[in-house]
Amino acid sequence: MEEIQKSNIKTYSNLKEISENKVYTLIDGTLFLHAAPSWQHQKILKNLMLIFGNYLKDKDCEIFSAPFDVFLEAKDEIDVENATTVVQPDLTIICDKSKLAKTGYIGAPKMIIEITSPSTVRLDRVLKFNKYEEAGVKEYWVVEPENKIITCFVLQSDGRYGRPKIFSEGDIIKVATFPDLEIHVNEIFEI
Secondary structure: OEEEOOOOOOOHHHHHOOOOOOOEEEEOOEEEEOOOOOHHHHHHHHHHHHHHHHHHOOOOOEEEEOOOEEEOOOOOHHHHOOOOOEEOOOEEEEOOHHHEEOOEEEOOOOEEEEEOOOOOHHHHHHHHHHHHHHHOOOEEEEEEOOOOEEEEEEEOOOOOEOOOEEEEOOOEEEOOOOOOOEEEHHHHOOO
16 A cells, blocks of 8 residues: 555545545545456455355345545544545444545444555554544454465454464364354455
């Protein structure tokens, strides 16, 4: 993910003025351009979308894939225009449909999944990690296609992510947000 030097882009309102047909993330007023994902990234995204989509079919929660704006720090639709952080998670699971607005979601989703690429590791593991923790995202997964590893962070009662659980091929993930959902890691990385 490439950091873009456009000093006039500091808020969501500024971001909407860009006429380019590209996907951006805005973190604390810094703009990042999303590169086209690899086919492996897309396949893993599809696998996760199917697994969670099937599980959530008759539940109150929904899953969305990028591009889908998440206004972590906004409180309402008016606040969205001045948002200095607008992220584009690979997958977003929301359970409060009243917070759906404009092109995405206002506030902290229940769960976010990011699939890394060599250009996004720092953004996913540091910048977004900190923003998701601050906002109160209950569960955050970082999926690493190259190593076939999934790191799961769960928000603790003190508002911080606890010690991460790391899973690889052959493991079964018990999803903290949905305790009755178990996912075989091999299904996620099936290409």
